[in-house]
Amino acid sequence: MTTRWPPPGQRFLIDVLLIGLASADVVLNGIDGGYSTRAMTLAIMAVAVLAVRRRFPYLVFAATIPALVVGSAVVAALVALYTVAEQRASRVHIYGCAAVVFVCYTSVWETPYSNASRLLDIVYAILFTGAPLLLGLLMRARAELSAKLVEIDRAHRHEQELIVDKALARERTNLSREMHDVVSHQVSLIAVQAGALQVTAPDEETARTARTIRKLSVQTLDELRDMVGVLRAAGGHPEALDPPPSIDDVDALVANSGVAIDISTDVDPAVTLPAAVQRAIYRVVQEGLTNIAKHAPGAHATLELGVTIQRVQVTLTNNAPNRTPERLPSDRYGLLGLRERADLLGGSLSSGRLADGGYRLSLHIPLAG
Structure with missing residues (x-):
């Protein structure tokens, strides 16, 4: 997992700042220590590879170690260690890189001037190694927490949508029940009365009118049934619904x-x-x-x-x-x-x-x- 914090513009400024600090460390050490050409070359290489530290954190870290061993570039190695801790999740690799920095910084292969100087080197190594290590782990934890918060917020919104959908489905069911109980009952009574009038009509015009009323009532009941089916479907695909009216149905509509x-x-x-x-x-x-x-x-x-x-x-x-x-x-x-x-x-x-x-x-x- 590669962290996405901070934003691209801030990442660029941070890279420029860190490379500038590593370059200043090389220049100041070179002025005071008078490094050889080999040491200066290793230092320049250690600073240059920091430009790609986020894409290849392990390779960049390895490239800064030689300069740390000869003492020509310390800040570059610390920046590389910080990058490994920030960009990579393997704690074994992270602590292994920290151990390498600790060993190289203390120069355990060299004979110390005194026990006090050895102890002081160890203290400095712990401080210089622990600071970038802990800072990198902190930045990584911050990025992971931000991602978790975004995920929790997305899940919360999805849960709210489900609650709203459930409420709408319940209201659709209630509405369909009311439509069926009230409208269907009244229209059914109209159809029944129209059928009775059709049978007992005293003349043909009355019978024709009653027949029309009954046909329209039955059609209304069919449309009401389809509407109730749609409401009860609650956003699904209702089955066995009549096709929607079209221009071909206008003639029958006019006739009735x-x-x-x-x-x-x-x-x-x-x-x-x-x-x-x-x-x-x-x-x-x-x-x-x-x-x-x-x-x-x-x-x-x-x-x-x-x-x-x-x-x-x-x-x-x-x-x-x-x-x-x-x-x-x-x-x-x-x-x-x-x-x-x-x-x-x-x-x-x-x-x-x-x-x-x-x-x-x-x-x-x-x-x-």
Whole structure:
């Protein structure tokens, strides 16, 4: 494991500083001691190899030992020992390098002037060897601790995401249960009542209306079942779901709406619409027909659908109602959802009343060609 502390800019400054200190040590010792050419060559080599001390710490350490033996470069060997302790994990190798520095610094093969001088050399060797060794180990421990903290932080964020996902899954389950218990019950009652009315209808028009209501109720139950399946899947892949509505389902949607409507289509057969665009077309027509049935009963409508290689244009227009509409609950979220869907596709949705009391709903989606 190679440490990554400090950052690259600081590492460069530290390298320059350490090489400068080693160079100053060589120059000052050379001035005072008058080293031979061989000793000076070893010292210059020991300083030069410090430039690659992080890539080859053991080789750099070995290259600085000869200069340490002859006493021409001490700082270079200490820097090399610090690098080994910082960059390498093997404690055996680290302590072996420290022992080499200790032995070479004390020059155990030379006869001391006195026992006191030998003891003083040992003390100095312990200090000069222990300082870079402990500093290198400290820097390595700091780098490993920083890496552990980053890993712990990443694991904590992942755990938080799992907690949020679990909470969302629980809310999806609760929501699906409420949808099934409330909406499904009410729509099922509508379907049952419509079926009973279809059987006991006094005339054909009433029976046809009841049949339409029952068919729409059954379709609503199917869509509700798919929605409950998606919610319970909690982000998974629900099984046995009906395919999403497409442009081919618009005719059946219009036929089952109970709205008197004229359809005008101009669709380029060479254009293949994305699934999201087809769903947007279907939902716009569905919402428009629902609003006509709720707010403009008896009105006549016109649906214009145009698809070219450049754009998709859907326009649903109705005239004024011929009877007073019933007051039905409305949350106005239908048009808001359609406008958001159009925005996601890079298009636009416009709606508004006409001068004759009618209403127009229009969807425009540009295509990439």
